[in-house]
Amino acid sequence: MACLTSLPFLVLLFTTTAFTLAAGDTFRVDLHHRFSDKVRQWAESKGLPSTWHPEKAPVGSVEYYKELIRHDRALLSQRGRSLAATDVYTFAAGNETVRVGTLGNLHYAVVTVGTPNQTFLVAMDTGSDLFWLPCNCKQCAPLTSPLYGNLEFSIFNTNESSTSKAISCGSSKCNVPTSVHASCTGTSSDCIYTINYASVNTSSSGFLVEDVLYLAKGDTGADIVQTPIVFGCGEVQTGSFLKSGAPNGLMGLGMDNLSVPTMLAKKGLTSDSFSMCFGADGSGRLNFGDKGSLDQSETPLIVDNYPFYNISLEQMVIGNSSTKSSFTALVDSGTSFTILDKQIYKEITTTFTEQVTETQISDASLPFEYCYQFSAGQTKVVLPIVNLTTKGGSQFPVLHPIVYLVSETSQAPIGYCLALLPSTNINIIGQNFLTGLRIVFDREKMVLGWKKFDCYNSETSTGSPIDKKASAPSPGAQAPSTLFPEATQLPGRKSWAPVLSPSIILNTAFSVFLVFFGMF
Known part of the structure; x- marks a missing residue:
């Protein structure tokens, strides 16, 4: 997003060209809309591209207003956030x-x-x-x-x-x-x-x-x-x-x-x-510098020999059942999908499978072991609630435990996978289990905080469309980008799309968009 400085505006670049920063005393400036001709001319005179200019979105079009609203919601989210006493x-x-x-x-x-x-x-x-x-x-x-x-x-x-x-x-x-x-x-x-x-x-x-x-x-x-x-x-x-x-x-x-x-x-x-x-x-x-808000949930950070963002989990609640194992896990934004020790992994996947109605798919080409096929004409998905019970009793909600399998021809969802991977003696809460939340890494209080959040405003989000054992909207009625988050692109950043890897044909019935499993 653009930030105001002593220049009329700060242009954000996504190429090798760097933007120019200036400091100086306050002086009079003329204000122009960021999509105006004046702004475009100024940027071009400096050899800089305009920020978020909707070149492919005519004024008054749906895409044009989507960009404006999205940017404005982002600004509101910052102004509505509960701030700590120090600067953010x-x-x-x-x-x-x-x-x-x-x-x-x-x-x-x-x-x-x-x-x-x-x-x-x-x-x-x-x-x-x-x-x-x-x-x-x-x-x-x-x-x-x-x-x-x-x-x-x-x-x-x-x-x-x-x-x-x-x-x-x-x-x-x-x-x-x-x-x-x-x-x-x-x-x-x-x-x-x-x-x-x-x-x-x-x-x-x-x-x-x-x-x-x-x-x-x-x-x-x-x-x-x-x-x-x-x-x-x-x-x-x-x-x-x-x-x-x-x-x-x-x-x-x-x-x-x-x-x-x-x-x-x-x-x-x-x-x-x-x-x-x-x-x-x-x-x-x-x-x-963000310490979150008073209404967020928290659990202690467990620091042993080496300081990681480890938390203690007492159990995992899946629908009407819970696992028996307690364990420590690293909260890691650098790992795409959650990775759990084989014993814990088996408990969770077995409990999850017992509570879904779809038929499990057995195909070694799939990126995950536990995947499920939609039945003919299926229009709704009902999943059990998944929560992690942390030390102290706070519930850490897993709002997006699955990824969808998509038809190569129609791009309609035809199944889904529980997005978990097994490991040996390592537990990592990856990015997919963090989705839909604002995570606060408070190293002063030595706690991890979280709250349901949509990243655009200060109110709690409604969560996943399949949250709280509700019936999800018809998969066929939604675009793949809605059901499979990796299909998303940001406004004005056409060069970053598509972000899906190429699909591969698994058999005559299925294809799936594979994602590189980042883990650093």
Whole structure:
């Protein structure tokens, strides 16, 4: 979204060209509508594209008003939010995040660093700590790809930023998290890092630098501030980072000393808390310093040897039954789908299957083990409520436990899958179980908070159309983007669509849109 500065407006870019930030005294300006000819002419004179200009949506059309309403609802959500006593900060380009199916099905935000400033589309990951960008590249993801649409990514060059400083081994800022391996040959040498991720053979390595990060201050995002932060100059990436997962950088939002939320809190810019909202349509929000609201549910964060966002779950309630197992799970925005230990996974899938009426599909080509076929002429889906009972008794609602199978010919839903994956000795609450909620990571109180939220206004959302054992609308009457969130695109961002991976034919009856299972 656009933020007001001393310029008439701030233009948000989604290409390698960076927007210009200026500071100065208050002065008189003329106000123009953001879709007006004046605004378009100003942007073109600066070599910048207009923000959210509905070029393919004629004035007065349905799409034109959808864009206006969507943007205005986003502004209302910020102004109606219950704020903490300290300031809330967002990225200079706005607090919006977007889930991109072809890029690991993760939430991304536009992040701006350096002088002159450069913009990057960066994955948001609560399961790790380090913020890194492709930088001085020896082995990085390509700058263009069919997976990126019309986007052309940039590479950060430390020599081209006047505010960039390499961190030396003798600096206290070389004190990296235990999850990051640092190596030094002397106190004056660069602080070299390597970080490995859960995805097979996936890593980033390079050296640590300090440079400015651009943030928008306050509820309106009217004031742009620059704050020095430490991040990784990622010279060499491997594994998923060379394919479709986080090709333009990753921001670790964990609890250790090199995560961005920690650095902002230590500088006194924000309270030691932040929130992420995961919308069912793929659009979300991230706000640093947000401590949530008084009416949110909470459970303690369980921090053992290494600080992760772990929570304790006493049981899982599925319809009229509950599981017996209690366990600890990591809340991780960097994992697409929820992953549970095999024993717990079996309890849940068995209990779920006993309470649905559809016939289970047995097909190894399907991305999930527990999938179900619609019967001929079926127009409604009735699912059991799924809730996680957390330590303290608060119920964590799972509003979107399934993904739909879609016909290749008609694109109508023809079945669904319980979106769970089995593992050995690891439990992760992934992005799909967070959908429809605003999640608050309060590191001061050491609690995880949550509230039903649609990411656009301050009221609780109505939840999933299949929530509370209600009959869902006729699947055939809805567009695939409604039933399968990964089909969503954002207004004005045509280059990010479609975000669905290509379909594959499973047999003569079925095809399914497969999604890359991001896990960092």
